[in-house]
Amino acid sequence: METNRVLQPGFNAQVYALVRQVPPGQVTTYGDVAGLLGARRVARHVGFALAALTDPEVPWHRVINAQGRVSFKGDPVRAGEQRRRLEAEGVVFDATERVNLSKFRWDFKNLELLPLP
DNA sequence: GGTTTGACCATAA
DNA sequence: CTTATGGCCAAAC
Numbered sequence: 075m076e077t078n079r080v081l082q083p084g085f086n087a088q089v090y091a092l093v094r095q096v097p098p099g100q101v102t103t104y105g106d107v108a109g110l111l112g113a114r115r116v117a118r119h120v121g122f123a124l125a126a127l128t129d130p131e132v133p134w135h136r137v138i139n140a141q142g143r144v145s146f147k148g149d150p151v152r153a154g155e156q157r158r159r160l161e162a163e164g165v166v167f168d169a170t171e172r173v174n175l176s177k178f179r180w181d182f183k184n185l186e187l188l189p190l191p
Numbered sequence: 192g193g194t195t196t197g198a199c200c201a202t203a204a
Numbered sequence: 205c206t207t208a209t210g211g212c213c214a215a216a217c
Contacts, residue, residue: 104199114200115212121198122214137198145198152198170205 085111086123092182093124096136099164100180101173103140110182121145135159136180142173 088111096102104117111120124134135156139145146153157167165178 108199113213116214117199118197118212119199119214123198125198134198139198140200147198149198156198 085116085119086126089120089123090127090129090132093132093134093137095182096133096180098133098136099178101136101138101160101165101175101178102180102182103138103175104145105140106179106182107137136163138173140175142168142175143171 089107092107092110093102104120105114107120108114108117120137124132124137127134138156144153144156146156157171160173161167165173167173
């Protein structure tokens with residue numbers, strides 16, 4: 075038996091592809107992206123993939139955690155930038171710095187028409 | 192090759 | 205509300 079690897083090669087490319095499809099003014103969560111890739115457990119690795127991201131085409135700032143909050147741990151500078159960019163796109167932050175996911179969460183089912191690599 | 196770490200999540204108290 | 209705990213998987217040390 076080969077090792078049961080949940081993450082397949084190209085996982086991070088899939089993450090980028092999905093995140094790239096999130097339109098301005100909408101957000102998604104790590105867990106949702108992970109779930110769409112077949113395994114909700116790998117939510118951490120979605121963040122991991124984005125941490126290694128250098129492609130400016132990928133709107134990494136539209137990915138937040140399941141609590142509707144910006145999730146950066148060691149880099150509050152980028153967290154502030156993330157919030158600034160989201161607000162510039164029309165995403166509204168609560169007084170507690172939370173986003174109403176019920177309202178701004180992007181439904182990936184809308185993009186059946188878009189091809190994945 | 193075991194231990195630590197990580198842009199997470201859900202649940203419990 | 206916050207904090208703690210367990211789970212999960214892979215990469216880095």
